[in-house]
Amino acid sequence: MSTQLRSLNMHVTQPFTCAYLANKSTRLMMLVEPFQNANTYYPILLQNGFRRSGEQIYRPDCEQCQECQSLRINVSEFILSRSQKRLLNKNQHFKVKISKKNKPEYFSLYQRYIDTIHKDGDMYPATYEQYSGFLASVWCDMIFIEIYDDKKLIAVSVTDKIGTLPNSAWSAVYCFYDPLYQSVSLGKFAILKQLALAKDLNIEYLYLGYYIKNCQKMNYKTQFNPHQRFINGLWLSFD
Incomplete structure (x- = not known):
């Protein structure tokens, strides 16, 4: 990780089932307190392989797998x-x-998309809480x-x-x-x-x-x- 990021407070999750590769587990490195740090450090975090989901910024941190490449x-x-x-x-x-x-009309489009195309995924069935938690952010x-x-x-x-x-x-x-x-x-x-x-x-x-x-x-x-x-x-x- 870049030396510019070493002072940031990061948390590594416990392993859980990978949503993309069968019979694999994954864990994430996540930025702690994103409301305080994300807006300032998002550019360099992105340059170091991180990504945003809702308010959170994360990067895969799997011990036995390096398949996820930004x-x-x-x-x-x-x-x-x-x-x-x-x-x-x-x-x-x-x-x-x-x-x-x-816009309010986005959710109905998102709901039809998830509930039709991604019935086999962990985002099904779509809810407004899930939609908002996944895409919205007050700092971004x-x-x-x-x-x-x-x-x-x-x-x-x-x-x-x-x-x-x-x-x-x-x-x-x-x-x-x-x-x-x-x-x-x-x-x-x-x-x-x-x-x-x-x-x-x-x-x-x-x-x-x-x-x-x-x-x-x-x-x-x-x-x-x-x-x-x-x-x-x-x-x-x-x-």
Whole structure:
């Protein structure tokens, strides 16, 4: 861990069942007292492989497993693949907006997404308390990237804003969408739109959370290239 973080109060949880890899346990290193420290230290924590969930900042700290690798994209270096160009063309009729408010209508969309697409996950069934506890934060500066089909809201990407120009970043916290649009790859489309907006605003990095090679829900992130992964304390580049 960076020497700048060694003075922070951290707590390591007891092992519990891993949600991503079968027959594995996991434990988390968590920032104690995030209300006091998170706003100040979030940028450097993010650079050291941490992530936000609700008010909490955490990083996997598994003794026998190093599969979770934080992944980020240098926005100015990102290159669209042929399939990504086709996806953008296919969905070009969708409109994208940025909101700074957590709107009431987001929850119903989130609920339909979880209860339809993630019935096998530990977030099912969706509740408002779970939704709020997972995504909201009083100390973090967030934006909500909305995708519309005409006037219908079909997807929301909850995105944290970190740092200031020229050392700024976005962290993609979670994306949820209308299950009726599952066939048009809204999750990948939302990331492409995050990257396009970030480039327009001169954001340096977009963080996509954790890449896990042997987890289908998490390994799609390596389709966005070039990218970097945080491995053994270093950011390594991949094409």
